[in-house]
Amino acid sequence: MPRQASPTKQREAKAASVARAKSIAPDVPARIGSTPATKFRGNPAIFGRLVEDHDKHRALLAMIDATGPKDPERKTLFEEFVRDVHGHAAAEEQALWSTVMRNPDTTEFARHAVGDHHKLDKLMADAAARDMTAPGWLRHFAALKEEYLDHILEEETEQFVEAEKVLTPKDQTYMRQVFNRRKKAEKASAEIEKKIALSPIA
Template identity: 80%
Template sequence: MAKSVNQATQAKAKADAVGQARALAPEVPARIGSTPATKFRGNPEIFGRLVEDHDKHRALLAMIEATAPNDPARKALFEEFVRDVHGHAAAEEQALWSTVMRNPETTEFARHAVGDHHKLDKLMADAAARDITSPGWLTHFATLKDEYLEHILEEETEQFLEAEKVLSEADQRYMRKVFERRKKAEKAAAVIEKKIALKPVA
């Protein structure tokens, strides 16, 4: 079981994650509002580290939505979001879900999370293939934003809780180390694919 984290630690962890996003474009507001309650925010092990990235991604999504079509910050923020999510998802699969999937009690939760990653890949490629300076681009981006926020809500309120039941604290500490190493490598190697989805991504 993850150790409980006090509110001040949780608030600092969230502010630090948002700060990572804001550093890319300090002039763009990062209004993410309230976030789903989770006991993992600020936790030093794997689930806390994943929530840290989620909060950074929430901020990036809010900032992208706040940009004007011709604002160069929009492209920079979107590209950071795509590369960071690619690195995060690949490292999460390697560090966490590959192990959790082997346990019959949690196989379905792991499969669902990995399936969501593939769906998000298609939505990111679709948004990347469209004219980011077009007034209508945010319409396509909104689908990606909604799907991503739904995905991380499920992870934080359901899938992580189930995965935690089959992992020791030592497992979780080790997984964080694996995640940190793999995310750095996967993000560095990430390629922004561009492919229009000819039909709605299911």
């Protein structure tokens, strides 16, 4: 399996991800603070690539939280978050989970990850359908933020760990290539669905 990146490489990888988020709205602070420890940050194969996106998304969430109701950056950042997450999730399912799901030892981990993606789709659609300039919008956004952060924590500390056990280093390197190709296409075609949830999202 790929060697764990050095602490310096891990810090550099995280900083690069935050910088990508900051490029969307340079004047909005991205205070993500400490992030959960994961051996995959800075990894050159698929899992490190996925954590790169996770760190970018952590930064985008923090930046959205830092905006006010009238700030135009709120809409810009939210739309970038939604499109990037849609592209990320679809590419992750195609590059990683479709293979991992075929192994009986890891089927449930893959199913759980994909199920989380569907729940996040609904939460993003609900937040997108609501008035971002309304004082209560951040309350709906907070539910999405909490769910997403829980999801990526679980992936980085549990699901990726189990998936790595059934994949060869060659598999993992190839999956990164597939992910990059598919994410570009999926993000480009991603649409922002708007649908208010009439009942609690489960």
